[in-house]
Amino acid sequence: xxxxxxxxxxxxxxxxxxxxxxxxxxxPVRYSSDLEEHHSxxxxxxxxxxxxxxxxxVSGPQAAQFLDYALSNRLSAMxxxxxxxxxxxxxxxxxxxxxxxxxxxxxxxxxxxxxxxxEVAFSELLARSADFDVEVRDDSDAWALIAVQGPISREVxxxxxxxxxxxxxDLRYYRFITGEFQGQPIxxxxxxxxGEDGYEVFVPAAHASEVWADLxxxxxxxxxxxxxxxxxxxxxxxxGMPLYGHELGLDHSPAQAGLARAVDHTKDDFVGAGxxxxxxxxxxxLVGLVGEGxxxxxxxxxxxxxxxxxxxxxTSGALSPTLGYPVAMAYIDSDHATPRHSLxxxxxxxxxxxxxxxxxxxxxxxVA
Amino acid sequence: MSAVPENLSYTAEHEWLLIDxxxxxxxxxxxxxxxxxxxxxxxxxxVGDSIKPGAVVGEVESTKSVGEIFAPTAGEVLxxxxxxxxxxxxxxxxxxxxxxxxxxxFSELPELLDATAYQALIQE
Numbered sequence: 001x002x003x004x005x006x007x008x009x010x011x012x013x014x015x016x017x018x019x020x021x022x023x024x025x026x027x028p029v030r031y032s033s034d035l036e037e038h039h040s041x042x043x044x045x046x047x048x049x050x051x052x053x054x055x056x057x058v059s060g061p062q063a064a065q066f067l068d069y070a071l072s073n074r075l076s077a078m079x080x081x082x083x084x085x086x087x088x089x090x091x092x093x094x095x096x097x098x099x100x101x102x103x104x105x106x107x108x109x110x111x112x113x114x115x116x117x118x119e120v121a122f123s124e125l126l127a128r129s130a131d132f133d134v135e136v137r138d139d140s141d142a143w144a145l146i147a148v149q150g151p152i153s154r155e156v157x158x159x160x161x162x163x164x165x166x167x168x169x170d171l172r173y174y175r176f177i178t179g180e181f182q183g184q185p186i187x188x189x190x191x192x193x194x195g196e197d198g199y200e201v202f203v204p205a206a207h208a209s210e211v212w213a214d215l216x217x218x219x220x221x222x223x224x225x226x227x228x229x230x231x232x233x234x235x236x237x238x239x240g241m242p243l244y245g246h247e248l249g250l251d252h253s254p255a256q257a258g259l260a261r262a263v264d265h266t267k268d269d270f271v272g273a274g275x276x277x278x279x280x281x282x283x284x285x286l287v288g289l290v291g292e293g294x295x296x297x298x299x300x301x302x303x304x305x306x307x308x309x310x311x312x313x314x315t316s317g318a319l320s321p322t323l324g325y326p327v328a329m330a331y332i333d334s335d336h337a338t339p340r341h342s343l344x345x346x347x348x349x350x351x352x353x354x355x356x357x358x359x360x361x362x363x364x365x366x367v368a
Numbered sequence: 369m370s371a372v373p374e375n376l377s378y379t380a381e382h383e384w385l386l387i388d389x390x391x392x393x394x395x396x397x398x399x400x401x402x403x404x405x406x407x408x409x410x411x412x413x414x415v416g417d418s419i420k421p422g423a424v425v426g427e428v429e430s431t432k433s434v435g436e437i438f439a440p441t442a443g444e445v446l447x448x449x450x451x452x453x454x455x456x457x458x459x460x461x462x463x464x465x466x467x468x469x470x471x472x473x474f475s476e477l478p479e480l481l482d483a484t485a486y487q488a489l490i491q492e
Contacts (some may be wrong), residue, residue: 018403035405234432294407295411298433319408319409
């Protein structure tokens with residue numbers, strides 16, 4: 001198996017990572033133990049290579065108006081150096097991709113899209129830009145993205161040679177700042193996908209390994225641990241964060257996925273406005289499920305009513321490393337979607353008792 | 369790369385067998401354990417169960433995925449290792465030792481891979 005390599009591939013090989021194919025990229029699935037990596041992010045900090053993710057650069061006099069039309073929320077209202085979670089909707093109201101939009105300037109935005117959706121997100125954005133004075137460019141190969149996530153992530157960042165243009169202490173959640181590393185321009189965002197406080201650092205691809213090495217050198221003595229995609233998945237699941245292809249897709253609306261807040265219906269016109277995908281699962285909503293014991297509901301397993309009637313399907317599930325019991329997300333018929341409602345999951349032929357629980361399963365103590 | 373013990377026989381489903389007379393001790397290989405990641409749940413057949421070759425007789429579950437345990441031979445389950453049920457991570461830590469899964473009394477053995485052939489399989 002040999003997929004595309006991120007600029008940090010040689011670093012992962014040297015660190016003894018186990019690799020997996022993810023969206024055509026050879027990505028570290030773990031370095032040592034999924035569970036240890038998971039716990040390190042909850043209790044100290046983890047460092048992740050996210051360079052497989054797509055970066056799409058949008059600039060021009062009508063960049064903000066274009067994004068208001070092309071995406072689900074009102075990006076023109078963003079402040080400079082703000083980050084915003086957004087959705088790329090299909091004309092029928094399904095989700096083509098979920099994204100984070102970073103506003104670098106009045107007429108300049110950077111969109112981070114899922115690696116698996118790089119082509120479709122870029123081509124959709126390009127197609128939707130036809131009537132706007134804007135340039136849409138796939139800049140994915142120019143950027144490496146390194147995440148440092150966990151309660152001591154700020155300490156790690158401040159010990160590093162990364163020099164932010166303004167104090168890191170003042171950087172709020174879903175904001176970012178520019179800076180430099182040994183003369184190279186970088187950006188530091190207080191965003192993440194783990195349910196912990198943390199940062200995502202945009203680095204020119206050619207300098208990724210120097211930034212990674214610096215963060216490791218200062219971070220590891222503090223408790224920083226290299227983390228692969230396996231723990232990233234259990235971390236985001238505990239935090240109730242959706243994953244494209246599991247909780248998000250063309251056949252479910254943002255409202256069904258619990259993401260109505262990411263759609264601004266007060267806008268004049270945008271792709272997907274007022275539409276809801278029609279299909280056999282259009283009455284289903286995304287819920288959390290919790291079980292007992294050690295067996296976990298997994299993606300694709302049927303959810304049944306207590307009478308054994310099929311009412312939905314699991315989208316993600318695992319034995320929660322932090323909580324010690326099985327947790328899952330599932331689309332189920334809305335009349336069963338009340339908290340503490342008892343249901344069953346068909347786990348390879350046997351029925352596991354679960355109950356509906358509000359998401360997230362885990363939330364950290366909020367910090368400033 | 370994990371070492372493949374010379375004294376064991378292997379299946380293409382990444383199980384190992386230690387043959388002693390008409391009893392086979394069965395486990396999963398280091399390669400399989402590494403691929404699964406941290407194992408958090410093991411289900412084994414009951415002692416006395418009669419098993420058919422290729423049938424799913426148990427499962428090994430990690431935080432990331434589920435692996436099935438296939439019966440490598442026909443026979444009767446003589447022992448199931450309670451150690452791995454109580455402490456599933458034993459399978460990761462010592463897959464060829466304390467992390468064994470079941471012992472089977474068999475009547476005849478299917479064709480198995482030797483260490484060299486199994487090593488070649490996992491290097492593909």
